[in-house]
Amino acid sequence: MVDFCDRFHYTVIKEEVNKMLTPERHQMILQLVKEQKVVKLQQLVERTESSESTIRRDLAQLEKQRLLKRVHGGASVLTGKGQEPTMIEKSSKNIQIKQQIAKYAASIVEQGDCVYLDAGSTTFEMIPFLINKDVTVVTNGLMHIEALVENNIRAYLLGGMMKSRTKALIGAMAQESMQKYRFDKCFLGANGVHEQLGFTTPDPEEALLKQMALTFANEGYFLIDESKFSEVAFAKIANVEEANIITNHLEIDLEKYKRQTNVIEADKQ
Template identity: 30%
Template sequence: MNYQNRKRLILQTVEQKGSVDVQELAQLLQTSEMTVRRDLTQLSAAGLLYRTRGGAMKVSLATDDFRFANKTAVNAERKDHICQLAAQQIQEGDVIFMDCGSTVFRLCQFIRNKRITVVTNSLPVVAELLSSDVSVNLAGGEVDKERQAIHGLMVEEHLARYRANKAFIGVDGISLKNGLSAHSEKEASTATTMAAHADSVYLLCDSSKLERDKYFQFAPLSLFDVLITDQEASNEIVESYRKAGIMLIN
């Protein structure tokens, strides 16, 4: 495939998804990751997209430091499908953990009328649920302005004081070979703390993150009990995860 055709497909994919990684583009274009990186560098230099670590995103999302609101809008339909399935797992009276992931945030709209308690480190989750039937418990500590979340030792100590029926956590990448990975050690530590103090752990992960390894590998697949993803996940990947003993809902 020549450069012009690759350029057209890359820009079309970035426009549709908001952000995309090198591995995904290499598979789509049936070319090497080295070629994709070179193409992304050229397109970035031309101002047609914004280069990120491991991929690219729409310029319109990047111009405002990729705010949390923008991130939640990426793959919104997939995330809403995942969260509808996740909400079905929550019973009246449950105590649940919710981390600061953009997918987990979209769970709020489906639990507003449930009489449950949410323990979270996410400021957007708190803001979204304040006027709902949900009782909200915010873990205290240092505020990460970019992520609009609270991280650090104080958060972990706060979470450890509670026992949740269920924890809902996000992830930046998951693979059968290397387990769970994230862009940030801070987010990873919050997720592992929540998992350690919950009866059941649900991993909310859109299909674009399946079989993707990110910067920081932080936990084995045994960290979670159920993986909830969307219907865009390939049958081959779904079957391989189930054969590996993972309970998967999509």
């Protein structure tokens, strides 16, 4: 009897302490999000020694205060529509998911295809899967062209001005170069896809190049991981129905996207 009472008393005290420490818990959550950019729910549960329901409430409150953004399975740093992560930052996020998407995307490239890979981190992951294919690749990505040459894949690099953050070539010269090519398929990245607002990216000049690639390709594919759904960046690229989507398996409802275009879940193929 005494043991039960002691445990009950401990539980009550622990719950009260957790309630008292809400500001400290919020501070810890915000610090982790700031340091890691994206934090999983389970990590927050373990670090704060709180329940999932408590952390979910915390995230809802912090999102309401515009201090972070809730994403599937956790939280991410809040960014403006015009903010753009560097290529290194993008390459280090969701790497296994990006490789899974990239592997499927490369599998639909056929022998003899001429394809366009834009300067995205997921399109970059396609390159190792193209090694044994007789293909021609055009890209505006400086990191991409280096990897293509190293892997002995026939490749062309667009001209233009280099963006240091994304290692992409953009501008009037890149647009002029793009007009010289026609593609069987193009594979593009985006910072967000929204069922009403379409595919978007922070830079209008990159958006224009992506639009041109879609125009000059028989088939267009956006490689979109789970963190990009319902996100909206500054510059619109295209409506959802204008290209196919290759993504990973999502727990979110994809029906609103599937009603508009072909959505391929790579891990189900």
